[in-house]
Amino acid sequence: MSLLALQRDFRDWLVTGEDSAAAALGGGPGTAVYQNNYRTALVSSLAETFQRLVLWLGEEDFEMAAARYIDARPPSSWTLDAYGEDFTDFVATLWPDDAEVAEIALIDWTVGQVFVGMDSYALCAEGLSVADWETAVIHPVPSLLVLPIRTNADEIWQALATEETPPPAEMAPRGTALLVWRQDLEPVFRRAEAHERDVLAWSAAGEGFAAVCARLADTLGEEAAVTTAGTLLGRWLAEGMIAAVG
Amino acid sequence: MSEKLAGFGLGMRRPHYRSYIDGTAPVDFIEVISENFMIAGGKPLDTLMKARRNYRLALHGVSMSIGSADGLRSDYLTELRRLVDMMEPAVVSDHLCWTRIDGFNSHDLLPVPYTEEALAVVCRNIDRAQEAVGRRMLFENPSSYIAFPGGMTEWEFLAEMTRRTGCGLLLDVNNIYVSAQNHGFAAEDYLAGIPMDAVGQIHLAGHVQGEHLLIDTHDQPVPDEVWALYRAAMELAGPVPTMIERDDNIPELDELCAELDVARSISADSAAERIAA
Secondary structure (H helix, E strand, C coil), rough: CCHHHHHHHHHHHHHCCHHHHHHCCCCCHHHHHHHHHHHHHHHHHHHHCCHHHHHHCCCHHHHHHHHHHHHCCCCCCCCHHHHHHHHHHHHHHHHHCCCCHHHHHHHHHHHHHHHHHCCCCCCHHHHHCCCCCCCCCCECCCCCEEEECCCHHHHHHHHHHHCCCCCCEECCCCEEEEEEEEEECEEEEEEEECHHHHHHHHHCCCCCCHHHHHHHHHHHHHHHHHHHHHHHHHHHHCCEEEECCC | CCCCCEEEEECCCCCHHHHHCCCCCCCEEEEEEHHHHHHCCCCHHHHHHHHHCCCCEECCCCCCCCCCCCCCCCCHHHHHHHHHHHHCCCCCEEEEEEEEEECEEEEEEECCCCCCHHHHHHHHHHHHHHHHCCCEEEEEEECCCCCCCCCCCCHHHHHHHHHCCCCCCEHHHHHHHHHHHHCCCHHHHHHCCCCHHHHEEEECCCEEECCCEEEEECCCCCHHHHHHHHHHHHHHEEECCCCEHHHCCCHHHHHHHHHHHHHHHHHHHHHHHHHHH
């Protein structure tokens, strides 16, 4: 048997766990060791990545979901940390009537990604020096992500992370979104304030501060728009969310 | 800092990060799993940077897959080279195994048949890896639970692999013991067949007895049988940088350092015996 054929047989054994695939490798107790190693490593990796989901579902349901995911999505990435990339969507199909399940998974996944995301310096208020506010553009830190959510998954996640009793799942107000970013080396998240998501999106699209204020003025009026934009910018600077303004 | 690995080290594991950042762990070098740090940024890289200021470093990979019949992944090699350039390690190593085929990645160190065809594949992949990383690498002997029909023993395969590619060996003494027990060969024959001048690093670890086979768990203290084999290896090889590789069930740092003291003692005894002889 060629090396390529042997490796494909081995892959088939790991993925399917079928006796015929084991027989192609010669059978024996050694094949079972590799089968066990394969599945154990993947379940452990998922449990490490989705720690709050494990707490919310309980180990039995989590391991059932992990086992079905492993059957459906054999790993392809060279790092185990990436294996859970599709797990959020997968659990959404397993618990279609419990939207908080997939959203807790999404927060687990996103926090993990932000934890190892690109480094950047955060601008502080004292370091802010803008020559022309008309054209200045707000640049968030590269780790910042905006996650739309439909439930109170964020409150459940925080309670589980601090070993408190989580609240019951319930729907969040329409338009709720989380801001997830890294303060120095630690991932943090909170709910976006009213208009905050819009201002961030406009800024990310390259619109200058003056243009952002003008768009806000369409709904808030000019004076309230400037106040709102200024308040948001001050908060972002204090929270380490801004890389540059200019 | 000298880039030559020397002395006695430990795998840098999360419960002990503070001791490595502070430089208080009494070791000569640290080893980390390369893939855990092939990332964009954040706390893990920051921790390794800080520890690196205090210790010489060995990067030990688990996903290069030099046994893959369909070759190496370019993106993997690029990321590894980036980490190597950033950390300037004393040693870069991986395993004689395969983990990936046709885009499937098992995340386990799977055995290679010791055939001429596999040797050609492995050597071709090692040549490419050493060129991509820009240095000579070490490759570790695996523990295994299946043996395929082949014309060579594992030690013959390793010897020819080092001869053809110029790579070095990372000798895992526990893995030799586990595979010897599982496949019924003599560990002493293995040591006698290894080109000891190619051995650049030694791993020591523990294992557990499974239902039918010894299982290489690396989650136990180094057992007496492995210490005995280490003594035999040191008598053949002379001083080689040695470390305890504990991957799970991580004990207090003091406990690992006590094990490392045993390795120091065995190494010193072997050196004294060589001088006396």
